[in-house]
Amino acid sequence: MTASDLFYTLALQRVEGVGDIMAKKLISHCGSAEGVFKTKSNQLAAIDGVGTTLLKNLKDQSVFDKANKEIAFIQNNNINVAYFQDENYPDKLKHCVDAPLVLFTAGNMNLKSRKIISIVGTRQITSYGMEFCKKLIEDLVPLNPVIVSGFAYGVDIVAHQLAMENNLQTIGVLAHGLNQIYPKTHKKYMAKMEQNGGFMTEFWSSANPDKENFVKRNRIVAGIAEATIVIESADRGGSLITANIANDYNRDVFAVPGRTTDKYSAGCNNLIKTQKANVLTSAADLIYILNWDIKEESKAVQKQLFVSLDNDEQKIYDYLLKTGKELMDIIALECEFPIYRISALLLNMELKGVIRPLPGKLFEAI
Structure with missing residues (x-):
C-alpha cells in the first residue's frame, strides 16, 4: 500500500x-x-x-x-504493514469477515502457498503435553509447515521453541504493539524467531497487553491457519476460545485426548466429546484429515535402496507386498494393530519411502 x-x-x-x-x-x-x-x-x-x-x-x-x-x-522500527487487500496479507485470514484491517509484522516470514497450523494450549503445560508436541512437530518436519502460536507461557512457547529447533518457520501473534514484548522473559527468543518467521499483531505501538487484547488476537491465530491444534487445556481457557473461533471460521480443529482425571486434558476431551475437534493421536491423523501430501512437499523424502524397518513396520510391508493396495482399516485388522497405532506406523513407513497413500485411505508398497 x-x-x-x-x-x-x-x-x-x-x-x-x-x-x-x-x-x-x-x-x-x-x-x-x-x-x-x-x-x-x-x-x-x-x-x-x-x-x-x-x-x-x-x-x-x-x-x-x-x-x-x-x-x-x-x-x-522497520515494521512491515499488510493491508487486508494486499498480496502480502495472509490468504486464509482474508476470508474472515472480522479479520484485522491491517497487520504489523517484524521478522522474515513467507506465508505464500505454505501449510500453516496453529498450536495452542494451557500455560501450565505438563510433561505429557511437551512430549506430544515434540513428537508432533518432529513428524511434521517433512511437510515444512509454518507453526503459529501466541508466544505466551506453556504450550505457546514450547511450540515456538520446537519449531525453531527443527528449522521450521514460526510466528508469534501478539496481543500488544511491536514496541514491547510480553512476557518479558521470552525476549531471549525474539532474535532467532525473527530469522525464520517473526511476530505479527494488529495492535498499534500504544497498545498494552491487556486481557481483552489476548481474546481479540485469538481470531488471528485461528484464522491464519488451516487447522488449530489444542495440545492441553483445562475446562476453561483462551485456547478453547481459539478453537471455537476456528470452528466458526469452518477450519479444522484437533485436540489431544488425555485421561479423564487430568485437569489439563479436560478441555481437549470436551472438545472431542462435543464433536468440536478431531482426535489427534499423531501427525498421521492431521496429515490424513487435512489431505496433505508428503511426497509433494518433501523432495528430500525418497525411497532408499536399503531401509531399516522395525518388526511392526516389516509386518505391514510384507503384508502389502503380498496383497497389493489395501485399506488402512483392513491393514490394521489383518496385521492385528489398533487403528491409533496403524496410523503412526503407516506415516513412519511413508516417510521412509517404502509405501505410498492412495485416495480412499488405501496404501500400497513401493
Missing part, C-alpha cells in the same frame, strides 16, 4: 466506532480509506450501520495526528 493509503487507513482505525467490519464496509463503499474521509455525510449516511454519531466522529481531525505518530514508529 502507498504511504497515503497507510495514512488514511490508520486514521480510519482511530475513528471512534469504526471496527474492522465497519472499516471494510466504508472502504468498499467509498473505494478507499481516503475516500471515506472525502465522501459527503449524506452519502455515508446511506451505508447500513452509519448513524449520526459515526458521521460526527469521522469529522474528528485528531485521528490524523495519531496516524502520523504511528507511521513514524513504523518507519523508525
